[in-house]
Amino acid sequence: MQKVAKFEKVSKFQFLSDTCQLNLSAEYEQIRLPQRATVGSAGYDFYIPMDVTLEVGQEITIPTGIRVRMEEGWVLMCCPRSGLGFKFRLQLNNTVGIIDSDYYYAQNEGHIMARLTNDSKTGKVLELKAGQAFMQGIFLPYGITTDDVVESKRQGGFGSTGM
Numbered sequence: 001m002q003k004v005a006k007f008e009k010v011s012k013f014q015f016l017s018d019t020c021q022l023n024l025s026a027e028y029e030q031i032r033l034p035q036r037a038t039v040g041s042a043g044y045d046f047y048i049p050m051d052v053t054l055e056v057g058q059e060i061t062i063p064t065g066i067r068v069r070m071e072e073g074w075v076l077m078c079c080p081r082s083g084l085g086f087k088f089r090l091q092l093n094n095t096v097g098i099i100d101s102d103y104y105y106a107q108n109e110g111h112i113m114a115r116l117t118n119d120s121k122t123g124k125v126l127e128l129k130a131g132q133a134f135m136q137g138i139f140l141p142y143g144i145t146t147d148d149v150v151e152s153k154r155q156g157g158f159g160s161t162g163m
Contacts, residue, residue: 004139005070007033007044010109018063018111024050027130031065034137043136045081046114054118054126059093062134067110070101070139078114078137088126089119092135099137102153 009015015028027049034044046064054060068076078097084090093115104110114135118126128134 004074005068005076007066007068009033009065010067010111014109014111015063015065018108018113024063028065030130032131034066037133043079043081043138045133046078046112046135046137047131048128048134050130052116052126052128054090054116054128056118056120056123056125059115059117062114062116064112064114064135066112067104068099068112068137069104069110072101073141074101074139075099075142076137076139078112078135080116081133081136084126084134088124089121090126090134091117091119093117097135097137 009028009031010018012025012028015031016025031049032047034046036042036044046066048062049065052060052062070076076097076099078092078099079085080090080092097112097114099110099112116134118124120126
């Protein structure tokens, strides 16, 4: 298996800056780095840092407290854990989160955030407990076109490319 990345926590300052409306100082200390559940797992489970209850149609932005340094030519793609998607229609609002290798160097320390929606069609309320796996990330290689000439560097953080 090729080793291409390393997960880290963002600084406590960055985590608290991104959660200014929440009081999550104690939760920062409990943040777990993503990990695979079994030797055959492709996805790295991300763990939610606080208790969350989502009514049908409700959405929330989750500050994971995690950043990832990865080799150039790789991308981390994030999706809801399949069981939560199946049982609750839990969705990431951007369907699949794309974490580029240069996001690690962004102004927000590359803090990976996840905006979730409970899109249940059967009225199920979603309850997640702090430390529960809620999202999974998979590392994939990518290619570029033979005539690619991009030279610009990332300036901002979340949602900043192409601006």
